[in-house]
Every structure is written in structure tokens, then in C-alpha cells.
Amino acid sequence: MLDEQMLPDKQTGLARSLGVAGVLFLTLSATTPASSVFVIIPGMLQEAGTGAIWAMILASLICVTTAFIYAELSSAWPVAGGEYVAVAQTLGPMAGFVMLGVNVFNNVLFPPVAALGIASVMATVVPGLPAVPVAVAVMIGSTLVAILNIRVNAVITGLFLLVELLAVAVVVVLGFADHARPALEFLTHPVAIAGDGWAPASAASIGVATTIAIFALNGYGMAVYFGEEMHEAPKRIARTILAALGLALLFEGVPLLALLLVKIDLATLLTVDDPFGLLVRQRGSAGLSALVSVGIVLAIVNAIIACVLACARFFYSTGRDRAWIPRIDDWLVAIHPRFDSPWIGTLIVGGLGTLACFLPMQLLLVLNGTGLVAIYGGIAFAALAGRRSGASAHAPYKMPLYPLAPIVTLLALAYVVWTSWLDVEEGRPGLIATAAQIAGSILWYKLVLCRRGQWKVQT
Secondary structure, three states, X not given: OHHHHHOOOOOOOOOOOEOHHHHHHHHHHHHOHHHHHHHHXXXXXXXXXXXXXXHHHHHHHHHXXXXXXXXXXXHHOOOOOOHHHHHHHHHOHHHHHHHHHHHHHHHHHHHHHHHHXXXXXXXXXXXXXXXXXHHHHHHHHHHHHHOOOHHHHHHHHHHHHHHHHHHHHHHHHHHHHOEOOOOHHHHHOOXXXXXXXXXXXXXXXXXXXXXXXXXXXXXXXXXXXXXXXXXXXXXXXXXXXXXXHHHHHHHHHHHHHHHHHEOOOHHHHHHOOOHHHHHHHHHOOHHHHHHHHHHHHHHHHHHHHHHHHHHHHHHHHHHHOOOOOHHHHHHHOOOOOOOOOOHXXXXXXXXXXXXXXXXXXXXXXXXXXOHHHHHHHHHHHHHHHHHHHOOOOOOOOOOOOOOHHHHHHHHHHHHHHHHHHHOOOOHHHHHHHHHXXXXXXXXXXXHHHHHHOOOOOOO
């Protein structure tokens, strides 16, 4: 009886109500340039020093090739399931379900990880905030917002995005207004802190920083999750993905250069945990620093809303493809009669994220693992297989210089796997966690889905 009350009288699909701008706002919000600048990029500086510029350049090249892959596959299959649909259509249903299984962790665990970091970002404004209660409150609020109509959410995330880009603009203006170093030195003589002095930035350290930069730029592929709510998605989704990456490169690369140029002791900038905050405090004012901190918090909240929206649509697709048990599948495809949103799936995603806030941060990071490597690898192989078999021949967009993009992506991922395996504290456990997710997905496919007959995805 309760199940029947939770489901609408008539099952309908997602309503097409978004244009390029709306999907771009949602995608850039998930990429969250401001929080990448303030939270992730400092790790690049500590790892590679001024070699972070080379790391950003290399990561940009890798992300461009991956974006070309996303653009072609998404134009062929612009559906809410995203990567797993493209992989299933080109590499077969079991490979597709492996992508689905890995993406469950990749999508569900990012929002609580981001939410748990809000208290530390707010420490300069409101010190002593408890991390878990703040994260739980943010997850619940973001989930309730995500239930609303997708057009409303595009407006909300667009406004939040404007605020976070203003925070990035502050960094750029303050950095370039009082610069002290020639930018060319960062390319010709990259250096890093070594003991009490300086040493040339090593290729290995730049390589590790490159993997961090790839993570910072990630998110442009999320546009495909909104493909079923986009007008003329096959023709428009590719340029949305490429535009999202181009803007992410601009909003993250330029602030990095501005920071390294500013007239502040370089050794300090490369070693402090919050170099961009230091720049704002020293070249701006305490009040401006507080406003920027609030902007970063809004950026994180914005990313959480966008990710809950995308994840709910991902789970909507899995329910439509009958990937779980019948009762859960029916809940996931339920569309709200007023908001046209997968509302029960949104509540499930938000509920799982809220519960995950009570887990230790290190465990969440390990469970999230190196799923991005598996996902990027999966779509690279899918692009190759789709061209070879003709499965993706109907795609309106074709990547340039094929097969350069998938080959470069696979070579880069091989390097990332190697460096991650050498990192026994985080990288290796992450690889093991991802391997476990793959194994678990294969078991579910063999023991559950195969017994029902051939598993097919809807496009």
C-alpha cells in the first residue's frame, strides 16, 4: 500500500526543458572551479612546486582528449545513464554493468566528501564548526532542493556559480595586480621545495601533480546525465561538454598562474595549506577574505546540489534498465507529478549521502578509490569499439584526429595507475577498492541479472 502511494499514477519520462545554458550551469557547478582552486590545487603546489604549471598543462591535454571521447559518445547516446550506457552499447552488457557499479560509488560518495570539508573552509569565518552536523544539514538541504524542477535548479546553480566565479575573480585580480615574477620561468625552470632549499621539480612530482589536476578539472562529462532533459541533445550535448571543460580550464588555470606571480614569498605559497586564502588576506582585507570563504562554501554546496541532481538521474536510468530488485527499480523511476524530477531516487541518493557523512573521511576516500581511472578507461575503450563496430556511427559529433584521443587517454591512465600503486597510503588502497567494486559488479551481473535473461539498456 505504501509503495503504491509513493509512486505516481502514471509513469512518465524526464521532461525536456533545458537548453545549452542550463546544462552548462549544472555541469560547471558539478566541476566547481572555485573549490577546486582553493581545496585541490594547493596539493599540486605542495607536490610539484612551480612545476604545477606544467602539471596543469599536461592535465589539460589529457582532459581535452577525454572530453572529445565524452562528446562523441554522449552525442550518440545522450541518456541519463551516461558512461555505462555507452559502454554497454559498444563493449557488451557485462562491461556496461561494471561501469554502472563503479559509478555508483563515484557518484554517491562525492557529495558527502565535499560536505564534510565545509566546516574547515568556514573556519576563518566561524571557527569550531562541527564537521558532521554541518555536512548532514548541507546534504539534507541539497537533497530537498534537488527534488525541485530541473529548470529551477539550473537557475539556482547558475546564481551560486556566479558567486563562486566572483571569488575566483578576486584571486586573479589580486594576483595580477601586484606580480613579482616572470611567468616564463615556471616553464623553463620549474622548482620545488627540497629540505631547506630549492631543487628542480622532478618529472615524478609533476606526474603526481598532473593526476591531482585531472581530478580538479573533472566534471565536464556530467552533462550527459542531463541529456534526457535537454532539447535536441544529440546535436547540442557535445559542444556543452567541450564548453564546460574550456571554462574549467580558464577558471582554474588562470588563478594558479596569478598565485605564482604575486609578490608574496614563493616558499610560503608552496607550503601553506591555504595559499589562495593567504593571497586574499595579504593583498585584500579581512572582510574580503571572509566574503571569499563564504563564496567557497557556496561553491561546495552548489557542487553537492548539482551532483545529487546528476546522481538521481543516473539512478533513474539504472531503475529503468532494471539493474536492481523490482521494488527498488520502481522507486528509482518514479517521476514527481509536479516537478518532473525522479524524486524518490533523489531522496535515496541524498539519504545515502547523508548516512555516509558519519563515516570517517579516509574510509570515504578509499571507497571512492580510483573509480575515475576505470570510468575514463571504459569510455576510451568504448570509443574505439564503437568506431570499429559502427555502433557509434550515428553520433552527430565525431572527435577530431581519431584515434589519438582514446590512445592518449589510455596511456595517461596507465601512468596514473602506476603512480597510484606506488602510493601505499592512498593510491594503492584506492586501486584495490576499485578492483573490489569491479569484482562485486561482475558477481551481481552473473548471479542476479543473467538469471533473468539478457540484460539490456534503454537508449
